[in-house]
Amino acid sequence: xxxxxxxxxxxxxxxxxxxxxxxxxxxxxxxxxxxxxxxxxxxxxxxxxxxxxxxxxxxxxxxxxxxxxxxxxxxxxxxxxxxxxxxxxxxxxxxxxxxxxxxxxxxxxxxxxxxxxxxxxxxxxxxxxxxxxxxxxxxxxxxxxxxxxxxxxxxxxxxxxxxxxxxxxxxxxxxxxxxxxxxxxxxxxxxxxxxxxxxxxxxxxxxxxxxxxxxxxxxxxxx
Amino acid sequence: xxxxxxxxxxxxxxxxxxxxxxxxxxxxxxxxxxxxxxxxxxxxxxxxxxxxxxxxxxxxxxxxxxxxxxxxxxxxxxxxxxxxxxxxxxxxxxxxxxxxxxxxxxxxxxxxxxxxxxxxxxxxxxxxxxxxxxxxxxxxxxxxxxxxxxxxxxxxxxxxxxxxxxxxxxxxxxxxxxxxxxxxxxxxxxxxxxxxxxxxxxxxxxxxxxxxxxxxxxxxxxxxxx
Numbered sequence: 498x499x500x501x502x503x504x505x506x507x508x509x510x511x512x513x514x515x516x517x518x519x520x521x522x523x524x525x526x527x528x529x530x531x532x533x534x535x536x537x538x539x540x541x542x543x544x545x546x547x548x549x550x551x552x553x554x555x556x557x558x559x560x561x562x563x564x565x566x567x568x569x570x571x572x573x574x575x576x577x578x579x580x581x582x583x584x585x586x587x588x589x590x591x592x593x594x595x596x597x598x599x600x601x602x603x604x605x606x607x608x609x610x611x612x613x614x615x616x617x618x619x620x621x622x623x624x625x626x627x628x629x630x631x632x633x634x635x636x637x638x639x640x641x642x643x644x645x646x647x648x649x650x651x652x653x654x655x656x657x658x659x660x661x662x663x664x665x666x667x668x669x670x671x672x673x674x675x676x677x678x679x680x681x682x683x684x685x686x687x688x689x690x691x692x693x694x695x696x697x698x699x700x701x702x703x704x705x706x707x708x709x710x711x712x713x714x715x716x717x718x719x720x
Numbered sequence: 721x722x723x724x725x726x727x728x729x730x731x732x733x734x735x736x737x738x739x740x741x742x743x744x745x746x747x748x749x750x751x752x753x754x755x756x757x758x759x760x761x762x763x764x765x766x767x768x769x770x771x772x773x774x775x776x777x778x779x780x781x782x783x784x785x786x787x788x789x790x791x792x793x794x795x796x797x798x799x800x801x802x803x804x805x806x807x808x809x810x811x812x813x814x815x816x817x818x819x820x821x822x823x824x825x826x827x828x829x830x831x832x833x834x835x836x837x838x839x840x841x842x843x844x845x846x847x848x849x850x851x852x853x854x855x856x857x858x859x860x861x862x863x864x865x866x867x868x869x870x871x872x873x874x875x876x877x878x879x880x881x882x883x884x885x886x887x888x889x890x891x892x893x894x895x896x897x898x899x900x901x902x903x904x905x906x907x908x909x910x911x912x913x914x915x916x917x918x919x920x921x922x923x924x925x926x927x928x929x930x931x932x933x934x935x936x937x938x939x940x941x942x943x944x945x946x
Contacts, residue, residue: 500807567876568923570883572897573916576904580912658797662887665799666904675803679890684807691803695796702795 503685504692518677520693526669527697530588531656534595538652541596542603543645550611550641551633559608566601571659574598575666591668595659599652606648610641643709650705657698671697729910736910743911746899751918754895757888758881758926761817765824765877772825773832774858783833790826798823798887806891816888823884824877831873835866868941871934875927882923896922 507513514520549555574597578590614637622636664672671694678686728736740747776783796804801819809815839862847861886897894901896915903911935942 564879568879568883568920568927570886570897570900570916570919572886572889573883573900573912573919576900576912577916579904580907580909654795658799661797661799665887665890665901672797672799675799676890678803687803687806691800691806694800695804698795698797698800699792 500684500688504688507683507685507689508692518673520674523669523671523673524693524697527657527660527671530591530595530660530663530668530670531653531701534592534599534656534660535649535653537592538596538599538603538656539649542600543607546604546607546645547611547633547638550608551629551637553612556608556612559604563601563605566598571598571662572665575663575668579666588668590666591660591663591670594663595656598659599656602651602655603648606651607641607645610644610648611637613644614640646705646709650702653701653705654698657694657701661694732907732909734909734913736914739910739914747914747918750896750899750915751922753893753898754882754885754919754922757813757816757820757885757893757895758878758922761820762824762874762878762881764817764821765828766874768821769825769828769832770863773829773836776829776833777836786829787833790829793822794826798884799890802887802890811891813893815891816885816893819888820881820884824881827873827877827880828870831876832866832870835869836862838869839865864938867938868934871930871937875930875934878926878930879923882919882926886919 508520516522546559549559571594575590575594578584578593583589583593618640619632619636622632627635660668660670661672661675664670664676671690674690674693675687678684678688678690727738729738729742772786776786793801798819801822802815805815805818809818843861843865844857847857852861885895886900888894889897889901892898896919899915900912902908903915
């Protein structure tokens with residue numbers, strides 16, 4: 498229990514909050530990294546998945562890419578990127594690795610969501626004379642939204658986790674508090690950093706959970 | 721006076737045969753540690769997950785809390801998980817194993833529970849009608865029928881564990897992750913690439929092996945398809 502009290506003291510010590518290595522700056526870094534990378538990954542993955550899902554092509558690729566992503570260690574990719582010329586761009590390797598790991602769940606969920614839209618509904622839409630574009634935006638997209646949002650949620654949580662590992666490879670974010678704690682052999686700091694990271698991840702999860710509860714009935718996943 | 725040797729190690733190339741031959745023992749040790757950490761964690765996870773899933777199935781009210789706790793555990797990033805366990809286990813291999821067990825537990829409980837729930841009610845009633853007691857029903861009907869779902873979870877858990885072990889490098893017990901970590905600090909390209917590739921190879925081989933075991937355990941699924 499003493500470790501937890503020590504960690505609490507570390508967290509509440511005002512000296513640990515300001516400055517470049519302070520908790521405040523690390524929190525902002527983590528948040529910015531997560532939000533920026535989530536936006537970039539969505540911009541890359543969602544249009545591709547929506548078009549592929551609408552056309553019903555490339556399914557094997559879209560589904561398997563997410564399984565393959567699991568086998569590739571985040572940490573290894575980060576270090577590999579760090580040693581390539583990309584490593585000289587400051588946060589470049591981190592951002593690239595984060596996007597790389599957020600794209601597969603987005604792609605897979607959006608694609609599967611699009612394909613799971615009831616074919617009868619799609620046929621009915623076509624029968625009503627809708628064009629392909631109208632079908633995509635007015636029928637398939639709204640019905641696939643719960644699955645797509647589920648993918649965004651998985652990607653967001655994954656981004657928070659990966660941004661933490663980035664600290665092992667010299668990136669910014671909350672993970673730096675943990676790695677600095679290990680270097681100083683300061684268990685309270687390590688635990689304090691871990692509490693911050695875990696809380697961050699759980700808050701992100703909770704935000705998506707709440708958003709789903711508040712969403713209109715049709716946009717909720719059928720549970 | 722001889723100059724430095726002009727081989728791929730000295731030039732720090734990505735792919736280097738010299739590295740493989742001179743560091744064979746280090747690589748072998750790292751692979752062995754990687755396999756041990758993964759294997760032990762997934763096995764412990766499996767041993768804990770089966771009773772948890774069975775209990776959650778038996779007493780419906782316990783399913784929601786069990787699933788909620790495992791989901792929360794899964795949300796915690798790996799680096800934070802290892803760090804949170806630091807006061808309990810110190811800098812040891814048990815720390816990495818404990819973290820990995822918690823992650824495998826989540827995936828396994830969820831999948832085994834889904835498998836148990838998917839057993840058709842008619843099947844259960846037929847077994848009961850043949851005089852099966854609850855224990856016999858569980859062991860000889862429900863669990864075997866849940867094997868495909870459980871194996872799917874086991875495969876995901878194993879593959880994830882192989883890749884998460886690398887993060888254990890922060891406490892010095894990361895199998896191939898140790899090599900990646902030290903290779904990063906010394907800009908040793910061949911070491912980082914070789915260790916990363918070996919990691920992926922282990923994951924793929926483990927996945928294929930488990931798929932094979934699943935086929936052997938569930939001969940009836942093949943018969944139904946042909």
